[in-house]
Amino acid sequence: MAEPGKAAAPRKLVTRSTATYVIGRGLIGSFLRTACRLQVRGREHMPRQGPVLLVANHQSYLDIPALASAVATAAGRHVCFVARDSLARSRFLAFVMRESGAVLIKRGVPDRAALEETIEHLELGDAVAIFPEGTRSTDGAVGEFRSGALLVARRTGCPIVPTGIRGTIDVLSRDQKFPRPARVRVSFGAPVDPGSDGALERVRDAVCALVGDGRAPRD
Numbered sequence: 001m002a003e004p005g006k007a008a009a010p011r012k013l014v015t016r017s018t019a020t021y022v023i024g025r026g027l028i029g030s031f032l033r034t035a036c037r038l039q040v041r042g043r044e045h046m047p048r049q050g051p052v053l054l055v056a057n058h059q060s061y062l063d064i065p066a067l068a069s070a071v072a073t074a075a076g077r078h079v080c081f082v083a084r085d086s087l088a089r090s091r092f093l094a095f096v097m098r099e100s101g102a103v104l105i106k107r108g109v110p111d112r113a114a115l116e117e118t119i120e121h122l123e124l125g126d127a128v129a130i131f132p133e134g135t136r137s138t139d140g141a142v143g144e145f146r147s148g149a150l151l152v153a154r155r156t157g158c159p160i161v162p163t164g165i166r167g168t169i170d171v172l173s174r175d176q177k178f179p180r181p182a183r184v185r186v187s188f189g190a191p192v193d194p195g196s197d198g199a200l201e202r203v204r205d206a207v208c209a210l211v212g213d214g215r216a217p218r219d
Contacts, residue, residue, distance in 0.1 A: 024096065029069035035181045036171055038066065039217065042188035042210075043074040051122040051158035052191075054079065055149050055203050057142045057211050058131035060168035062179070067129055067165060068100070070186035080121050082114070082130040107134070115152065122156040129163070140169050140214020145204045153194035162189035162203050164210025166217060182216040 032038040046052075056067060064081055071079045081097075085104040088094040097104060103121070105114040121128050130152070132145040153160050163186065170182035187210040192203050 024099070025065065025068050025072065028065040029072070031179075032062075032066055032069055032184060035179075036066075036167065036184040038069060039183070039185040040070045040073045040187075041185065045161055045188040045190055046071065046074040047127075047159075047161075048075045048077060049125065051125050051156060052127050053122065053149060053153045053156075053158055053160050053194075054127065054129040054163045054188075055145070055160050055207065056129060056131055056163035056165055057137065057207050057214070058133050058135065059137050059140060059165060059214060060172045060174075061136075062168040062172050062184070063131070063136075063165050064096075064129075066168055066184055066186055067163065070188075071127060071129075074188065075127075077127055079127045079129050082118055082128065084134075103128075115148070118152050119155050122152065122158050128152075136174055137169065137214065138174060140166070140211075142204065142208045142211055142214070145200055147200060149203075150194055150200045153199075157194070159191035160194055160199070160203055161191050162206035162210065163187070164189070164207050164212075166211050166214050169214060170216040183218070185217045 056063065068079055071077060081100060081102045082105055083097060083102050084107045086107060088097055088104055103114050103117045105111045118128060130149045132149045133143040134146055137143060165186050167182055167184035171184060172179045189206040189210055192199055192206065
């Protein structure tokens with residue numbers, strides 16, 4: 001706790017994978033590759049360096065490790081996630097969030113500090129992933145996108161890579177306590193200029209096309 005009259009020290013950004021994070025990602029990645037036969041498509045759209053904002057649909061708690069594994073496979077780099085702060089109520093998830101350098105955002109209220117932290121990650125050249133639906137899908141369909149992702153991208157000028165995740169809802173849905181095997185696919189789409197007309201709609205349309213019905217792929 002900060003001394004009276006003194007501001008608390010600013011949080012130090014984690015801009016690369018810690019050893020703990022790499023080990024954890026590897027273990028979960030092994031499960032995804034074997035039990036879920038994780039597929040990664042559109043690798044050519046995922047830049048190996050420089051700032052990029054990944055805008056993805058949200059189906060399951062497994063979306064984060066699935067996307068982290070896909071980014072590591074496609075570009076060999078770390079990705080910082082923007083997630084709601086309620087995830088930190090779990091000791092395990094709080095540990096995962098801390099080790100990955102996640103930005104925790106307050107749900108339902110404006111959170112300028114989280115916005116600025118996200119922008120700082122991008123200004124440092126990081127890859128950042130955000131789920132603009134704000135909650136997990138109940139049926140695999142893509143919900144409406146909030147405009148925060150577009151605001152962040154426009155502030156930094158970084159490209160937006162539409163990202164489709166499908167099949168994780170069949171592995172671990174909102175109602176399941178334990179995962180079950182099912183195919184998972186993460187697909188990266190062509191980058192979208194955040195300053196272009198109708199950028200948010202174009203990103204959502206691209207994500208919808210990548211996701212399809214959202215269920216586990218059969219091919």
